[in-house]
Amino acid sequence: MFSPALAEIRFGCGLSPDLRPKGSTEDILHRLAGPDHMAIAHPTADFDSFWPQSTALKALRRKRRLAEGTDSYDGLNAQYKAMRREARFDHIGWFGQIILRHSQTEDGFRERLALFWGDHFTAQGKSGLAKRMGAPYVDTAIRPYLSGRFADLLISAVTHPLMLHYLDQHKSIGPNSRVAQRSSGQKGLNENLAREVMELHTLGVGGPYTQRDVRQLAELFTGLGFKSKTGFQFKPNMAEPGSETVLGTEYGGDPAQLEAIHTVLADLAHHPATAHHIARKLVVHFVSDRPDPALVDHVAARFRATDGDLAQVYAALLEHPAAWRPELRNVKPPLDFIASACRALAVRPAHLNRMAPKRLAKGLLLPLVLMGQPWERSNGPDGWPEEDAAWITPQGLAARMRWAMLAPRQLIKLLPPPEIFVETSLGGYADGPVRFAARAAETQAEAIGLVLSSPAFQRR
């Protein structure tokens, strides 16, 4: 059964003392279809700001190297360090914006979807400034496509320079391409992205593809690349000549063109195996680690019927009674835990935006490390685990409890009265022991910390 509080907890960012939960699934979907208020109010950066910034940093580093041993070295070194520091502070600030979006939004499902798809299409910078570009990548390549066609989302994410860099696609060279013929040895095809597209992004592991399909897709992908000064570029000189056959369909030909890559991605996006894989992932993420097959089938059927129209797919998820079983199951991952705690505490944007980067890092960003979820640093392209037991380890729980006891004092001026907080943060999900804890703790900070540590707050 739909309930406004459950909708906010399970499909949104948690309960807030200030913002009223939505009254219906229609309202949730309606907001999702409207403008993205939070991205405007709490911005990160356009990914394309990366290219001039990284070019400037590299130039400065070169200048500094040439100046080694001369008088100008110290000045250049200071400039270089200041630029790096600025990038580091930007990065911390962006995390603050993500937290503010979660705590201020009336469109919480959108924030959850941004995290879900950002994880589904995990891409990480591996060096220099690129390491800090995760949030701009999600905001640029993923967030605008959250409720459109899955094919468009797939194409946007898979061909994004950060993804190409993360999975080495930009170095993949068709064995018979012009570039391969001109240079000697060592260079060749890299299957990384092609494999992950089939295994993780579309068909799913165990899907109906073979190593031959991976190889053919990798050949078709050759040419996807970027220029370090300007960004994405399709490079026909790196592309393998001729057509490729993926899952029985022939793509491409001469001359090599980007359109063929978009076509194969759109076909993969519409594949029935993709429908099932995405449906199952959504249900596992939003509802339960042990998904109800009827719910998965319902969502997958809508995916197939609408060629992956994501707004329709979400509607199918939200309209099914199995999505509304009242008991809270999934454990919030650390980021969601911290963000929903900030929402429950009604952290003020002005306060967070005024916090010095180092304090912000210590209060919000670094605790994620001990909780097991260093921001934008999941272990691989498969992203963060969904299993509850991956998070509630002795170390993970200890770090959450420590944060819950200590951080709120730094994030808001006055802690709320615990007996009120237990109701506003847990809604109808407060049970006897947590209500008792809120009353019986020795200090207000411990009481707030215990409420945030309760399974009722940590599950959704």
Place this chain on the structure above:
Amino acid sequence: MPLSRRHFLARSAALGCSAAASPLLSPVSFAAAPWDSRLVVIILRGGLDALDMLQPYGDVNYAGLRPTLAGGPDHGGLDLDGFYALHRGLAPLMPLWKQQHLGFVQAVSTPYRNRRSHFDGQDLLEAGTSGLRPGGDGWLNRMLQHMGGVENRTAFAIGQGEMKLLHGPAQVSDWSPDAALTLSPQAKLLAQQMMKDDPLFHRALAEALELSQQGSMMLGQPASAGMDTGMGTEDMTMPVPSRGKSHLKIAEFAAERLRGDTRVAAFSINGWDTHANQSKGLGTAFRRLSDTILALRDGVGDVIWGKTAILAMTEFGRTVRENGSRGTDHGTGGAMLLAGGAIRGGRVHGRWPGLAEVDLFDRRDLRPTADVRSQAAWILRGLIGVDRAQLEQVVFPGLDMGDDPGLLL
């Protein structure tokens, strides 16, 4: 995927009965460990300069390559064998060298070539494979998968950093002494009450409290302090990865576990990426490394030390020539440090490739003369008894172990 303790916890969650009645939730007792020797793997992240740890002052080309980073006995290095001198930052380990409880393997590397990225280099070192594929399991976890009788606490990944070499389906415990939870008696009681009907939380809390208490005993607080005297939230700090002495807490915690049923411990020591002012940076990092090894030895005691092998390995070595900022840049061939009563110490293993221009890899790096994985494989073979076929096919797929380098007694 970091499965770590997931299976175990899922099992206790699946019972669904009263947590207090579950035998899994009573003070933990474990079956006897499947083997008796102890293995500690330390990942030295950042790329340790092999030529500064083991200064090859006997090589005619060495001095010319390192004008300001000069080593050898005339520059403060500690002579090992007339050819190599040890960096003075490792001087606290000289007694171990003399006891033959400290050794090295020179000029080893993973199959990683020509790219020199920390990210990829460490991934490959921990994956133990010949090529990179992000997100797979780690070689030490594959070893555990293969060995029978591995329990929840047979292997520990310690510290706040990711230990990808232990990622995978085999059960592994994680704990960072930085996460230690000190609650007031009242808060502890209330938390236990709140979590008693949720087996996953109940179990994790019980273990966290137990592990936190052991951690604090190691830090010199009285044994009873963790339980019911005045420790409380005011003794905790924000849960952020600590700097400074965290390596000692990690070593002490590891030693405590290794005295019990734990057979494998892995953690990292960072700070080896010495692009500038290497002598200062390496001094700090070596002090950390030697403190760690000595804390492990003191912590496990003589008997267990006798059956312990410590492997400290790094993602790659550094350029043979120093750069313009008194440092070195990312290279290829590196060195491995071995310690413990089970290793054949007092010698530098491995084949020295030489430092003449033609002997270098890519005309800039120490040329690797052996695969770091085959060194690790032979240690798993001798120390734990993993058979060769498993090592070459499963733990390090596609590896040819070659001849036994004789790293163990």
